[in-house]
Amino acid sequence: MLKIHYSLESDVLNIINDITAPSEINIRVRNLVLKAKKGQSVARGEIIAEHPSKFGGAYHASASGKATKVNYHHLTIKCDCGENSVEPVDVQSMGPGKDLLHTLQQLGIDIAPLSSHCDNLVINGLNPEPGIFVAELLLECEKEILETGLRLAESLITPIHTMLAVARGTSYSLSGTESVSVKPKYPNSLNALVIKAVTGNEFCDDTKIMSIMDVYNLGLAAKNGLPVTDTIMTICGHNYRVPLGTPIRHLLNELDIPVKSGDKAVLGGPFRGEAVYSLDEGVKKGDHGLFIISAGEFPSVEDTTCINCGECVLSCPARILPNLISRYAEYEKFEMAKKYDLDSCFECGLCSFNCTVRRPILQYIRFAKDQLRVSGKAE
Ligand code: SF4
Ligand code: SF4
Structure with a gap:
């Protein structure tokens, strides 16, 4: 049986390994x-899709090549291993304002936290989930880029105070920030709980939060003037720089990680990650971990009936009723799920993890949020 622990402490800190480029990206x-068409040749860093929201960053080809498959779910690029790449943009010479925000969005940055002033800016420097060491790795190895990203964020947000949340017992710092220590135990790394730990308040209209990974991407965009085309991931206890869209199958082959029939590959962390349906699935923006769960090592979630044991309610840090909300979502009563504070759920996954009968509670909650978003009824 797989033993899951809640500690957010890091094991491996000081190396970011590179991955050999894949022959195909998904x-x-x-x-x-979608901005790219089937048959189109694309340069590395070319925009292939845009986010439908006002603030979401664009999506880029992480390698040059030809778009060979395009459908509603995926765009596949056959890589040509060439040097064809977009030209860098001089981000650092731009003053704060709409043009800078637009440029950052075109470089793949989510500009929601950057687009208005706030008195307090909190940088979340805790590792996101047990077994993922990316946040502390960046604080250890990439301080200069982080400080470049932070100065850019501050020029747009103009905060009065900037605070860096770090794991208790560590001494990470960034210039111009006040370090605040947080107990390194999951789910304390989630933004809502970090804000509460740092400010003492649960509802803070005057506070914005950014993850250290977002600050890093911002720093890279500022320094290189190139789009976000890779992500840093912890895989089996080691850290890698992985081009976006790299198929999981390629990662497993390169790293010599065996997978048997019935095993599950999970992108993301053990609590919030998603099992992928195919090893051809590509790594996405925001993926910072890959875990292989061997068949039989952990009981899988199933559409079983809730037995009203209350375990999920006891484990919910948002103090809502996951049992009730997930049942409303299951029967597509999304408005009722919303009435019972669906939007207060910050998707920690503890309800699913602790469910006595292994109901997919988090998946139901995400389903309800998605459906409300698509129907325009989300907050
Ligand atoms: S995922 Fe579950 S436990 Fe976590 S905040 Fe949402 S409802 Fe509560
Ligand atoms: S833990 Fe599972 S079975 Fe128990 S109340 Fe929650 S949803 Fe129902």
Whole structure:
């Protein structure tokens, strides 16, 4: 049986390994606005899709090549291993304002936290989930880029105070920030709980939060003037720089990680990650971990009936009723799920993890949020 622990402490800190480029990349484009067509040749860094929201960053080809398959879910690029790449943009010479925000969005940055002033800016420097060491790795190895990203964020947000949340017992710092220590135990790394730990308040209209990974991407965009085309991931206890869209199968082959029939590959962390349906699935923006769960090592979730044991309610840090909300979502009563504070759920996954009968509670909650978003009824 797999033993899951809650500790957010890091094991491996000081190396980011590179991955050999794949021959093909698969980029998930579901719910995005496609910009590339089948048969089109693309340069590395060329925009292939845009986010439908006002603030979401664009999506780019992480390698040059030809778009060989395009459908509602995925865009596949056959890589040509060439040097064809977009030209860098001089981000650092741009003053704060709409043009800078637009440029950052075109470089793949989510500009929602950057687009208005706030008195307090919190940088979340905790590792996101147990077994993922990316946040502390960046604080250890990439301080200069982080400080470049932070200065850019501050020029747009103009905060009065900037605070860096770090794991208790560590001494990470960034210039111009006040370090605040947080107990390194999941789910304390989630933004809502970090804000509460740092400010003492649950509802803070005057506070914005950014993850250290977002600050890093911002710093890279500022320094290189190139789009976000890779992500840093912890895989089996080691850290890698992985081009976006790299198929999981390629990662497993390159790293010599065996997978048997019935095993599950999970992109993301052990609590919030998603099992992929195919090893051809590509790594996405925001994926910072890959875990292989061997068949039989952990009981899988099933559409079983809730037995009203209350375990999920006891484990919910948002103090809502996951049992009730997930049942409303299951029967497509999304408005009722919303009435019972669906929007207060910050998707920690503890309800699913602790469910006595292994109901897919988090999946139901995400389903309800998605459906409300698509129907325009989300907050
Ligand atoms: S995922 Fe479950 S436990 Fe976590 S906040 Fe949402 S409802 Fe509560
Ligand atoms: S833990 Fe599972 S079975 Fe128990 S109340 Fe929650 S949803 Fe129902």
